[in-house]
Amino acid sequence: MDRLRAEGAAGLVSRKRGRPGNHCYDDAFREHVVAIIRAHYPDFGPTLAREYLAERHYIHLACETLRQLMIAAGLWKDREARRPRPYQPRYRRDCRGELVQVDGSKHWWFEDRGPQCTCSSTSTTPPVS
Structure with a gap:
């Protein structure tokens, strides 16, 4: 004090x-x-x-x-x-909600209207034609 x-x-x-x-x-x-x-x-x-x-x-x-x-x-x-990272980090996209989807397996995306194909798009849903 x-x-x-x-x-x-x-x-x-x-x-x-x-x-x-x-x-x-x-x-x-x-x-x-x-x-x-x-x-x-x-x-x-x-x-x-x-x-x-x-x-x-x-x-x-x-x-x-x-x-x-x-x-x-x-x-x-x-x-x-x-400690190693358990996964590779996903980098930010330009638009909110945008996600690159890559599916390497063949699917019947177009039912019987087209051939089997793999999906690679820039959206959150598989492509529809």
């Missing part, structure tokens, strides 16, 4: 603003960890790499911290990035 009276609204801004957090690792340490992983464990996941770092290099990190470091360094992709 005293800073508000003395400095006004600017006094309410935290003094820690713009400074790194208390639990942050410095850049040199992060680069050192990433260099070790690149050299020895490039194809490991974060959990296994964490175990090897603790066992062989005496570096203890949280699994999530190491995962974030590996993602930033391009050594690991999160689950969403690894």
Whole structure:
């Protein structure tokens, strides 16, 4: 309350603003960890790499911290990035409701009035003659 009276609204801004957090690792340490992983464990996941770092290099990190470091360094992709798309996306059409229909099987579209044919049109219904 005293800073508000003395400095006004600017006094309410935290003094820690713009400074790194208390639990942050410095850049040199992060680069050192990433260099070790690149050299020895490039194809490991974060959990296994964490175990090897603790066992062989005496570096203890949280699994999530190491995962974030590996993602930033391009050594690991999160689950969403690894998952393949189940289908090819359909691109937007010029007109609302327009859909290209392709049916590769032969049907009697015209009953007995014409030969069997396949349907390939730019509408939402099969062609009628």
